[in-house]
Amino acid sequence: MIPITTIERLANHVGETVTLRGWVHNKSSKGKLHFVQLRDGSGYVQCVVFKGDVSEELFEAIGHAGQESSLVLTGLVKAEPRAPGGFEIGVKAGDVLQKVEGFPITPKEHGPDFLLSHRHLWLRSKRPWAVMRIRDCVISAIRRFYDEQGFVCVDSPIFTPAACEGTSTLFEVNYFDDEKAYLTQSGQLYAEATAMALGKVYCFGPTFRAEKSKTRRHLTEFWMLEPEIAYATLDDVMQNAEELLCYVVKSVLERRQTELEVLERDLTKLHSITAPFPRLSYDDAHALLEKAAPGQHKYGDDFGAPDETILSNAYDRPVMVHRYPKEVKAFYMKRDAADPTKALCVDVLAPEGIGEIIGGSQREDDLELLLGRIKEHQLPEEAFAWYLDLRRYGSVPHGGFGLGLERTVAWICGLEHVREASPFPRMMYRIYP
Amino acid sequence: MIPITTIERLANHVGETVTLRGWVHNKSSKGKLHFVQLRDGSGYVQCVVFKGDVSEELFEAIGHAGQESSLVLTGLVKAEPRAPGGFEIGVKAGDVLQKVEGFPITPKEHGPDFLLSHRHLWLRSKRPWAVMRIRDCVISAIRRFYDEQGFVCVDSPIFTPAACEGTSTLFEVNYFDDEKAYLTQSGQLYAEATAMALGKVYCFGPTFRAEKSKTRRHLTEFWMLEPEIAYATLDDVMQNAEELLCYVVKSVLERRQTELEVLERDLTKLHSITAPFPRLSYDDAHALLEKAAPGQHKYGDDFGAPDETILSNAYDRPVMVHRYPKEVKAFYMKRDAADPTKALCVDVLAPEGIGEIIGGSQREDDLELLLGRIKEHQLPEEAFAWYLDLRRYGSVPHGGFGLGLERTVAWICGLEHVREASPFPRMMYRIYP
Numbered sequence: 001m002i003p004i005t006t007i008e009r010l011a012n013h014v015g016e017t018v019t020l021r022g023w024v025h026n027k028s029s030k031g032k033l034h035f036v037q038l039r040d041g042s043g044y045v046q047c048v049v050f051k052g053d054v055s056e057e058l059f060e061a062i063g064h065a066g067q068e069s070s071l072v073l074t075g076l077v078k079a080e081p082r083a084p085g086g087f088e089i090g091v092k093a094g095d096v097l098q099k100v101e102g103f104p105i106t107p108k109e110h111g112p113d114f115l116l117s118h119r120h121l122w123l124r125s126k127r128p129w130a131v132m133r134i135r136d137c138v139i140s141a142i143r144r145f146y147d148e149q150g151f152v153c154v155d156s157p158i159f160t161p162a163a164c165e166g167t168s169t170l171f172e173v174n175y176f177d178d179e180k181a182y183l184t185q186s187g188q189l190y191a192e193a194t195a196m197a198l199g200k201v202y203c204f205g206p207t208f209r210a211e212k213s214k215t216r217r218h219l220t221e222f223w224m225l226e227p228e229i230a231y232a233t234l235d236d237v238m239q240n241a242e243e244l245l246c247y248v249v250k251s252v253l254e255r256r257q258t259e260l261e262v263l264e265r266d267l268t269k270l271h272s273i274t275a276p277f278p279r280l281s282y283d284d285a286h287a288l289l290e291k292a293a294p295g296q297h298k299y300g301d302d303f304g305a306p307d308e309t310i311l312s313n314a315y316d317r318p319v320m321v322h323r324y325p326k327e328v329k330a331f332y333m334k335r336d337a338a339d340p341t342k343a344l345c346v347d348v349l350a351p352e353g354i355g356e357i358i359g360g361s362q363r364e365d366d367l368e369l370l371l372g373r374i375k376e377h378q379l380p381e382e383a384f385a386w387y388l389d390l391r392r393y394g395s396v397p398h399g400g401f402g403l404g405l406e407r408t409v410a411w412i413c414g415l416e417h418v419r420e421a422s423p424f425p426r427m428m429y430r431i432y433p
Numbered sequence: 434m435i436p437i438t439t440i441e442r443l444a445n446h447v448g449e450t451v452t453l454r455g456w457v458h459n460k461s462s463k464g465k466l467h468f469v470q471l472r473d474g475s476g477y478v479q480c481v482v483f484k485g486d487v488s489e490e491l492f493e494a495i496g497h498a499g500q501e502s503s504l505v506l507t508g509l510v511k512a513e514p515r516a517p518g519g520f521e522i523g524v525k526a527g528d529v530l531q532k533v534e535g536f537p538i539t540p541k542e543h544g545p546d547f548l549l550s551h552r553h554l555w556l557r558s559k560r561p562w563a564v565m566r567i568r569d570c571v572i573s574a575i576r577r578f579y580d581e582q583g584f585v586c587v588d589s590p591i592f593t594p595a596a597c598e599g600t601s602t603l604f605e606v607n608y609f610d611d612e613k614a615y616l617t618q619s620g621q622l623y624a625e626a627t628a629m630a631l632g633k634v635y636c637f638g639p640t641f642r643a644e645k646s647k648t649r650r651h652l653t654e655f656w657m658l659e660p661e662i663a664y665a666t667l668d669d670v671m672q673n674a675e676e677l678l679c680y681v682v683k684s685v686l687e688r689r690q691t692e693l694e695v696l697e698r699d700l701t702k703l704h705s706i707t708a709p710f711p712r713l714s715y716d717d718a719h720a721l722l723e724k725a726a727p728g729q730h731k732y733g734d735d736f737g738a739p740d741e742t743i744l745s746n747a748y749d750r751p752v753m754v755h756r757y758p759k760e761v762k763a764f765y766m767k768r769d770a771a772d773p774t775k776a777l778c779v780d781v782l783a784p785e786g787i788g789e790i791i792g793g794s795q796r797e798d799d800l801e802l803l804l805g806r807i808k809e810h811q812l813p814e815e816a817f818a819w820y821l822d823l824r825r826y827g828s829v830p831h832g833g834f835g836l837g838l839e840r841t842v843a844w845i846c847g848l849e850h851v852r853e854a855s856p857f858p859r860m861m862y863r864i865y866p
Contacts, residue, residue, distance in 0.1 A: 006583065006632065008583060009583075021663070021664045021829070022632075023629075023827045024827075040632050040663075041585075041628070041629075041630060041631040041632020041633065041634075041663060042583060042631075042632050042633075068826045068827040069827055070827040070828060070829045097827075097828070097829055098827055098828050098829070100825075100826050100827050103826050103827075104826075118819075118822075120623075120626040120819045120820075120822060120823065121626075121822060121826060123626065123627060123630035123631070124629065124630040128630070129630060129631065132585060132587055132627070132630070132631060133585055133631070135586075135587075136585045136586045136587065139586050140576065140580050140586065143573065143576060147573050150439065150441060150442075150475060152474075152565060152566055152569045153568075153569045153572050153573065154565055154568075154569065154856045155639070155656065155856055156856070156857070157654060157856070157857040157859055157864075158591075158639050158641075158654055158859075159653070159654055159859045159864045160864070161864050161865050161866075171606050171607065171608070172606070172607045173604050173605070173606050173607075173616070174604065174605045174606075174607075175604070175864065176643070176645070176861050176862070179864075181864050183606070190553075190856070190857060193553040193554075193556065193866075194556060194565070194856060195474070196456075196474075196557065197474060197556035197557040197561070197562060197565070198474040198475075198556070198562065198565060198566070199439065199455075199473050199474020199475050200474065200475075201474075205638060205639060206588070206591050206638060206639065208591075210609070212609070220592070221590060221591055221592055223588065230454070230473075230474060231454045386551075386553045386865070386866035387553075387866075389551075389553060389554060390553065392533075393501045393533050393536050393537075393554060394456045394457075394501040394502055394503040394530075394531055394533050394536075395503060395530070395531050396454070396456075396503045396530055396531070423587045423588055423589070423590070423623070423627060424589070424590040424623060426590055426591075426592045428609050429609070431590075431592045431593070431594050431608065431612075431614050432594050432819070433594075433626075433819035433820075
């Protein structure tokens, strides 16, 4: 029996006859020859159809099969170093399942709005294909990294009764009987509860921000990884983030070479992602900015996008900016004992001007201080009653961070816009398809 | 320097002095001895504190440390076959970080409502701890299974413009500018699009059902795995589901022995989960029911909970019921060419009366038939325009299934109620904590 295989696995079948099942990605014909660039989701391969080798019917059918026609091809696998991917199929038999004409997305340029409206079809193009396979690799590397270290994946809930970081950017849901629920902006508070139960945990799921911003860095729905570690200090958190990013980039370099080539990614940029990453205090970062763009950044303020660009371009690897003024950071962050005006926090800025991909901190573990800050920020105390319990019953030093998946993928892939890193991006004016 | 380690890794440190960081799970004292059952999230271990071995202060402090007090203990690791876990710590030094009195969840019985309202603390109890670690193992086994087979994880969106299977059980979200969005009930339709782009895919994320049911099998928010395979038939789908379940159960048996013991799980029930699973047509299933409980099931109807219980108790492993009457199944399922009154679908019922954990099918790949069915079901055609494109441009046979994570975990753990399989279960009247 002729084995059915995938393009990804052709190396195991050189000299054999196999069956591939896929779609016409591209086609050209020359007299008695059709050259079909076949895609099957796992890769792309050139299939040569010589009129003398196949039935007249099949030769004819392939001649009329336009882009995205579905077909099954059986043929001999040859090593062909000049061919993209290194193999070529000498077709002997096959079947065109559906002849397609007029596939909407052609090799010509299309505007972003047209492509986004056809995202379900656009995903079949080479670039989105490569991005989605790298995204998959990033996800599985992240999970493997934590699995290997004995972290436990505990998913935080999506429906929450209250906001983690203010209420202005929350999506409201009509729950039962006119009750309201809100979509989570971050699983962190819940991850803190599970870290107290399971030690080292992570959650990794979709999060939601109803931000009215239309920048190339924002989505209303994005996936976030949030590890949380009992007994961790800020230094532990920074080390974990550093190790994670190195592990993920290494995994992509090893397992997604073809895809990085499709994206024409400059690999030297990725090869330089090794520990140690530069660690820069907020004060040092401000000093660096003053030198590069005098007067642009006001001491005490958070960094804006232009500031992040300068900081992230100053290094060839992610830079960890730590100890921001407490005023610009969240209520749950612990103060630095050495300088109580600062929070024990870290933002990791990816290189090449991508900006923040990680935000983390050591958490405030003192009940009274935390309670004071909830009052100070005028947050609804009763909504945080359960959270305060964590400081009432066996409080310990702990910390963690949040990593935005799509921003991380955008950085690794070298994408202009974060929306390309999401399979079906949701933005302010887009929830279709 | 004394190494800091976790209880899970004590086997590597027998005869050494190590530091553990955790919480008092239980404690008893007898004259000059304290016996602390320490938990650190990775496991439980007995720590023996002899008055002569430690400072007076520490001995005193441990004496006053109630359940869930946080503490760091340094001591000698001894192999102790009689101790649960097989090790014991001879404490030499340490520190009580926070002394706790009156932890709300004591070894005595608490009602389910009390426990659910204290879920953030209840997770520290032994049973929830074991369930969450098994849940983590199930998640990572599922992802490993698909990674190893070259599937690509592509997440389906949570915000959707329309319903996949009717609108009555949809949660509505206030999107921007008075626009409405809906929370996904299933990622399948999107997974079909990505399968056409990437071949073999899966999505695995939270899904939402606004069902007004308060049974022990329902949550309003639950995680669902949905593999989707281009060029797959119903038989391929069934085989994939069977292999997955065997793989997952085997992984839990190998990696979560301690946790299964905590749950007092009957392991013989899990050891019998091997291929092949019984495959039963709807007609055969009806005949079986007629014999077991004459008149209970009306031919043509879907199976109710009592029917599922009988069917699932009839076998020692999951039973695959296939080819239901098309009327009781979704519009997107392909008809059986051998009997067009039937859909090419399968439900997998877990044993021990758990009921359905998987629902899958081969999908209708013919544009006209699918369009006809969308009209027949009076579904909004324009909302499915993109979905119909998948049949317009290179349609191929394909299929997949959805597996409910919490039900699967409930089955493997032997839980009465699916809510125990969710870290923070959401139900009709519960979104707190």
